Amino acid sequence: MGRKRRLKLLNTQRNSIAADRTQRIKIEMSNFWEMRARQRLGDGPEMSKDDKFLKMAYESQGDHEAGILQEDGMELTATSCQKNPGHVCYFEASKFAKDNIPKPYNTNDIFACISELIFLTVKLIIKGTSGARPDNYDFANSRLTRCGSGSIYIPDPEKRTRDDNCPCKKCKNYQNRTTDFGYIWVTTAKHVIYNDEEAQRTKVWLNYDDVAKENVSKLHGHRLVVDNEEADRCILECVTHDLSLCGKINQARDRVKDFERQFSKEFGDSEAPPLATLISHPHGMPKRIGFGKDVKREFVKAENEDVEWTTYTYDAPTCTGSSGALVWLLGHERVGFKDNKITTHTHAKKEGLRNKSGRGLDYVKKC
Numbered sequence: 001m002g003r004k005r006r007l008k009l010l011n012t013q014r015n016s017i018a019a020d021r022t023q024r025i026k027i028e029m030s031n032f033w034e035m036r037a038r039q040r041l042g043d044g045p046e047m048s049k050d051d052k053f054l055k056m057a058y059e060s061q062g063d064h065e066a067g068i069l070q071e072d073g074m075e076l077t078a079t080s081c082q083k084n085p086g087h088v089c090y091f092e093a094s095k096f097a098k099d100n101i102p103k104p105y106n107t108n109d110i111f112a113c114i115s116e117l118i119f120l121t122v123k124l125i126i127k128g129t130s131g132a133r134p135d136n137y138d139f140a141n142s143r144l145t146r147c148g149s150g151s152i153y154i155p156d157p158e159k160r161t162r163d164d165n166c167p168c169k170k171c172k173n174y175q176n177r178t179t180d181f182g183y184i185w186v187t188t189a190k191h192v193i194y195n196d197e198e199a200q201r202t203k204v205w206l207n208y209d210d211v212a213k214e215n216v217s218k219l220h221g222h223r224l225v226v227d228n229e230e231a232d233r234c235i236l237e238c239v240t241h242d243l244s245l246c247g248k249i250n251q252a253r254d255r256v257k258d259f260e261r262q263f264s265k266e267f268g269d270s271e272a273p274p275l276a277t278l279i280s281h282p283h284g285m286p287k288r289i290g291f292g293k294d295v296k297r298e299f300v301k302a303e304n305e306d307v308e309w310t311t312y313t314y315d316a317p318t319c320t321g322s323s324g325a326l327v328w329l330l331g332h333e334r335v336g337f338k339d340n341k342i343t344t345h346t347h348a349k350k351e352g353l354r355n356k357s358g359r360g361l362d363y364v365k366k367c
């Protein structure tokens, strides 16, 4: 055999060994994550130190539904999910169609409104946990990366005193900071983002609708505008230089508001809304949409004559990673829209076979 041919053969063998090795590592890694998922559910081989931390972190949040992300950016696969095995209860955002909405609510207007809500839903990735979380609070002392869901809007300029210059990290390093910037606010659960320190460790992914991530834009958290432990709610502030994005968000939110007004007349703001819609990032996956028809409002306390604190329970599906997602009820008009009040209900936890929101403000029912 000539020297050239020997070298060629050797290279082919090397490439084949490398390909085998890559394939083996891939299989080992996927087995590893499956094993971790099983261990978390108390059904796997003996745990390593890392896995014990993972289990402790999950146990610390009880029934709350934040997720813990692994190296691949997801928490579990749909097949290893124990709460909603196979995820057949969800619809994918990138393929969402009018007929996915339960009858008789699969109208053009409801589809248009839900499409705007899909655009306004974001994934949250929080690297680490603040030492200020009390010892008995979710994820206290955990350094793992969490994920949750949220919904975005542009604050009313009258409710937000504007900084003269952009306060983002990039601009802070320059003498002349840009004055062309806009604020984007994200509503989510307090157990997902606890304080300003965690706000600054948060990344927000918009338009994460499919695994290709083609249209994803990312924002960095800046601070918490307001937070309320009892309500399990907070509002995260982000800053952007993309003013056209602010315009698009504002437009989508305004359309939702108009639809809510219209639907409240059509479907009545009754004690039992006919449909709950929940859009979130289960396990940190691309956006999923789920519906439920069994919704209950629970009175907590009065805020004033016209407004009261309530919580909702619902059968719309959620998984870990869904914490912080807006719970949207058909026929229900939300209190306030662009201020910093706790005006909406966000998903907080599972409760038996149903799911439960944090506290939010509702109009008092006059009927």
Ligand SMILES: [Zn+2]
Binding pocket: 078, 081, 082, 083, 084, 087, 282, 283, 318, 319, 320
């Ligand atoms: Zn799941």
Ligand SMILES: [Zn+2]
Binding pocket: 166, 167, 168, 169, 170, 171, 172, 178, 181, 239, 241
């Ligand atoms: Zn800036």
